[in-house]
Structures are given as structure tokens and as C-alpha cells.
Amino acid sequence: MLVPTKKQRFQANVLPHLNSAFNLACWLTRSRQDAEDVVQEAYLRAFKFFDGFHGDDSRAWLLTIVRNTFYTWYQEQQKQRQETAFDEEMHDFGAVDVAGMAFADNNPETLLMQKDSERQLQQALQALPLEFREVMVMRELEELSYKQIAAIVGIPIGTVMSRLGRGRKLLAAILAPARQEA
């Protein structure tokens, strides 16, 4: 009789969370292409560390690795940018891929994007600083608990709460600047 190999156990436990991994990576990188690279790298890392994983929350575990992989990637990007010192590119980083990633293919998400209020929201979200965007995506889209988010991001639960609170206020302000000033 067969004992499952590491690869087989990995497939059964970690692969089912591919959508969550990709969703988070898209929101962090703001680009489908970069998200694919980050997710692939994260899966390779996860596979390497899989022997050391004994918990039952494989989704949160994977997302921790996706997030760490992203930040490593992000720092390299920043460094390269500083070296080449293309100011325009830096400024464009936020805005460009919003459209790029949404219109890159023909899936239903693309069609959704064409609706105005949704596009407005999407752009507002993409403009949020990373530290807020990541906790909001984990809470609202992945529906993780404060405790799970705290473990993934490596911050106290109280900080998860205040980041969500501030992130929502910020988002409301971006969406309705006129009302805020009044």
C-alpha cells in the first residue's frame, strides 16, 4: 500500500487555496502578470516549508507565504526603480495596472469592471496604501477573522481592528471627497 508523497499531500492541502492566493496577490501587486509570478514563487516556498506545517489552517498559512513573497518582490521592485530613477514610472505604478489587469482578458470580471460605480470603487481601492488594502482584502473578500489576519500580517489583533477602521474611513473619503469637505 502507498503512503502519499509530499507532493500529493501538498496538492490535496494547499492547491485548493489557489484562488485565495491569486486574489490576494492581485490586490497586492495590482497586476495579474506579477500576481502569477508571486503566487508561483509562494507555492514553491510553501512546498519547501511544507514538512514544517502541522496546523489545520492551510489557507491562512499559504496566504502568509504569499504576503511575505510579495513584500520581498516589492522591495526588489522599489530598489530597481530607485536605481533606474524613472520618476514617471514610479508615479504611474498605482494607476496603470488598474485598467491593465481588468481589461487584460475576456472573463466576466472584465465586464463587471465596465460598470461605473464598480470601476470607481476599484480605482479607489487600488489607491489605498498597501497596509490598509491588504487587511481589507483579507477581511472583506477572504472573510478571515481578525485573529487569522493578525497571524498572517504579524500584528496584534487591536492593530488589525484599527487598520480596518482607518482603511474604511480612507476609502469613504476617496469615494466621496466632496462630501468630506463639506
Next chain:
Amino acid sequence: MMDHQETLELLPAFADQELGIVETQEVQRHLDSCPDCQREYAAQRIVSARFKKDAIYFNAPPHLAQRIGNALPPEPARAGSRRFSWISLGGALAAGLALVLGLGLYLNLPSDQERLTDEVVASHVRSLQVDHLSDVVSSDQHTVKPWFNGKLDFSPPVVDLAPQGFPLVGGRLDYLAGRPVAALVYRRAKHPINLYIWPSNERDAAPQLQNHQGYHLVRWTWDGMNYWTISDLAANELQNFVGLVRSTVRQ
């Protein structure tokens, strides 16, 4: 008594139902008499709801699973070992199923419950593949319920929980524990929930939660029916769903 500043700080967690009972009550008490906090609470809820409703959920493209599979280090070949491929996410997940069944054989003592758990997870995973969540797509319980007529030898209770945030999206026939069962599909935000129902001659049993392969499952028996539900929702949300199903079915 909680003061204004403390309450303001706790409002995000209050809106997310992440506070303990005592704190929840204290925040509620302050909220009842403070228009400022009421406004702030409403603002938190509105942004959160809009995010959930309108933000894009980026599903992985089909080729990504294959790309990752190709990039993983190759395993040393073993005599007689079953070959698994990463042809597609579907293929890989089917492989996961084969593995689960193979593992059961290896241990040689899978209890019925364990085997059923594996079957339910496999069915759930399968249902998430290429549009096979439901055969009858309807949010109307009066459409879904008759659809099962003639397809099953029992009539599953079909309830809609849209007002409570768990809209019914459809139903399909599935096969579990060696028999056809009703699978009802609900959603919570972007997360599908499968609810399986089939007749039982066992005694009523209270809901039992378990975690398997990153999914939460709850099973219970009531009034001659077995119920199993599974989702990648947080445990408390799925339990909340179970509570709603149970109270609605009893009515």
C-alpha cells in the same frame, strides 16, 4: 461604562462582530445614546458592504495550477506509485481525491464518517470547477425544490436565506455515501456553500464542526435527514449558516 473614545475605537470590530459578548453590549449601550458613534458605525458598515459587493475577486487563471505544478521539484519515481499530473486544477484536485481514497485504504480503518468527510470535500471541490455548482440555477426555493422531484426518492427541505445574507443560488444532484443526495448551493459574499441532504434512519444529532483540508464542515441529523454543509467560510460564519438552516427548517 464605556466612554465615547473607547467606543469609537471599537466600532470596526463591533461592525465585524468580532467583539466578545460583554464588550458588544457595552458598545451597544453607548451607541444607543450617541449620534456621533451611530454615524461612524453606519459609515463602517456601508464601506464594508460596498467593498464586499463591488470589489473584484480575482480567480486564478486555469493555466496557473499547471504552471506551478511544472515548477515544483520532481519527485523520485517509486515502483508502483500512482502517477499524478498537474494537467489542470481540476485534474490536480481529482488527484487529491484519489489520494484521499488511497490514504484511506492504506490506513485500512477509515470510519464511515471519515470516508464521508473525504467524499464531501471532494464533491465540494469538484462543484467549484468549471461551472458545476448547480444544475438548476435559481434563487427561488419554489423552483429548486420541485426540480428534485422524480430525481430523488425523497423531498429535501429547501429554504432561502437571502434576507439573512446567505442567498440560495441553485441545486444539483450529487452522489455521497453510496446514494444520490440533494446538493443545495448557497453563497455568502463570494464564497459558495454546499448543503447536502439525504434521508437518515439515525437519531437526531447536534451539529458538529470539523476542519478538513482547509474547509470547514458541519454535519447534523434532524427529523430523519442527514445534513452536511461545507465551505471555505470562517467557522463562525458557517455555524451561523447552520443555525439559520436549522431554525428555518423546523418552522
